[in-house]
Amino acid sequence: MANITEKIERQITALEGKIDALSGNYLTNTWKRQREQQERDRKKEMYHSQIQVLQFLKQKSETDTLTLLEQNLTVAAFYEDMRCFSASKKYCKDNPYCKFQYPKPDDVRTKRLQKAGITDTDELAAAVECFDTLLQSAVIPPDPNAIRLRDMLYRAKMYQKGDIQFTPPELAKELVALAGVRKDSRVLEPEAGIGNIADVAKEVTDHVDCIERMTDFCEILKLKKHNVIGNDLLTAETAPIYDAVVMNPPFSEECEHIKRAFDFLRPGGSLVAVCSSSIQWKSTRKYEQFRDWLSEHTHSIDECGAKFEMTGVHTVVLVVDKAA
Known part of the structure; x- marks a missing residue:
């Protein structure tokens, strides 16, 4: 598991670098700049969640064997695939005109899914459920008061x-x-x-x-x-x-x-x-x-x-x- 641990640590370092790059002292004194800042904040929250998942997997790898899905989640591209599939599955559940499906053979995500042992829609749906359960275990939800404070501070600048x-x-x-x-x-x-x-x-x-x-x-x-x-x-x-x-x-x-x-x-x-x-x-x-x-x-x-x-x-x- 030493290789997995090193891989996770490299991923965490890379994500921390991305967060630092998005954490500069940006002006937010126009609506356009505020929208840009909101997008930076969204990305930072996403990277923070991913870091928490990786830390969870690192801790587990030190005492137990990671599943094939968990091993593949240490790869940034696959993690992003699963995050998007999770959002898509939730959207299709609430929208009767949308059907959650496995990607087409020529889709770049298909190869990554197959590498993780996911070969059809049912297996993908099951993998998404495992991914969502992992998020619930590993990710601490952001404080709603902190989010409200952040958004109110942006709005206050327009005064x-x-x-x-x-x-x-x-x-x-x-x-x-x-x-x-x-x-x-x-x-x-x-x-x-x-x-x-x-x-x-x-x-x-x-x-x-x-x-x-x-x-x-x-x-x-x-x-x-x-x-x-x-x-x-x-x-x-x-x-x-x-x-x-x-x-x-x-x-x-x-x-x-x-x-x-x-x-x-x-x-x-x-x-x-x-x-x-x-x-x-x-x-x-x-x-x-x-x-x-x-x-x-x-x-x-x-x-x-x-x-x-x-x-x-x-x-x-x-x-x-x-x-x-």
Whole structure:
């Protein structure tokens, strides 16, 4: 069985390589790109299932003899044949106008079936039943919540315009680091969106709360297991209990949102926000009053190197400390 084991290991390595090739950081900000991503996800799920079957067969081969069907399933082309025959058999069962049949003699699949000892429609139907039983034993079904979360995240990207701009993951890491978040820190992400900042903060501390207005985004946050404490920063009851407030406010209302979020900080805490560079130079009354407010607190403003997916607005990172 050493040869079978080596063959299975090579197959698993090849499939893992295919999964890696499909797991790049692809843009999904148009419907066309989302369809392309959905196809990549479908292929990855298919390869993950195949890997689980191969691992199951490898484990069995170490203590028992594989059947002729199982031996042939270690061949990628034959495995794909059986996967397609299984889907075809299910379709024909539900469709009275379709009849499940053995492929024609000149079909390239026929030779592979004969090599596995499958020579007619009845034997093929029996082999498909064995294949389906093997899948049930070997493959762990994907988490429906994880699939829903993935699909909702794709759809959420189509909301991005105007004030809705999701924080790039690399920028979220920078913001959380600037906030000095530690294991025992209490962190708030107001206007959490899909929780990119909260995701990073939760890698450091379990004490992360979110505020989010949009219903779909709230569901995404809950699927991510984030604690949503309200749906509107400007009307939420303030409680100065957080060690860090990390935020990406709507740029059209950034002044009032940042000042409001500051009220959630405990003395000695820090607010970190990505905002437009308008806070430095815009001469409207709102921005002038905001700069006056900033002058009353220890703060810093630095250039933001990260790029937002759907906006060309020049951004900066603001850090405001609350006096102890």
